Amino acid sequence: MSERLKIVSWNINSVRLRLPIVEKLLLDYAPDVLCLQETKCPDGSFPTAAFNKLGYRHVAMHGQKGYHGVALISRVPLGDVECKEFCEMGDTRHIAATVELGEVPVRLHNFYVPAGGDVPDPEVNDKFAHKLKFLDEMEAWFGGFSGESIVVGDLNIAPHENDVWSHKQLLRVVSHTPLECERLASVQAAGKYVDVVRQQIPESEKLYSWWSYRAKDWSKADKGRRLDHIWMTAGTAAQCRHVEVLRDARGWEKPSDHAPVVSVLEAADFSG
């Protein structure tokens, strides 16, 4: 049982290539649970031993060769690990486990939602159709949830105006189209989730978690999008004391194009 939990979500874009900066994150920020997406690593090749050495004894992964892949790297026990398949594609885009906060079990879901390709029209772009179907399946599944839970991951949608560098210029760009943003809102509503990042950092403030590799100087141009999210059910959200996007990590050696998103929970009724 933990009275305090630091949960970090990070699209790592190859866990093996970026093992040094994953280790740096664990050492410098000491999350209790690190949720990774785009590990691009079959389960048999996952660098579990390196994480065990740093005190992360509980590692659960769901990966495949070359694409996608999600993982949970934890100092606290991970109960009832589950990997759900969406859209009957065989993609490794979800892993869940139960952690304890105070004495309350909290279900932690880690997602990697399809990016959706370039053309924001499901009639001509199968990848965009897949993204929308994936969101529909999330919504239907979340509708049956009970108890406290957390959703983290690369949801590949920046829902609000200040979640992108230019709302107007991205209205027809996949990741910020009204269709996706509305669909994401329905998914969130189905699970009665609070967007704890925007609960703590007002929507009036620009906030990003992803910057393209293609910019000459990503930080100077600062054309980012907030694609990575942390949602919590109300009881858990009420215990969220801090959130943060680790923008600096985007500038680390051989960086991912995503920055880690941090949340800190403290059990309010912890008495000893």
Next chain:
DNA sequence: ATGGTCGCTAAGCGA
């Protein structure tokens, strides 16, 4: 307006 860069895996796809 276009192309710009990565990672995987060995030319092209996905992001």
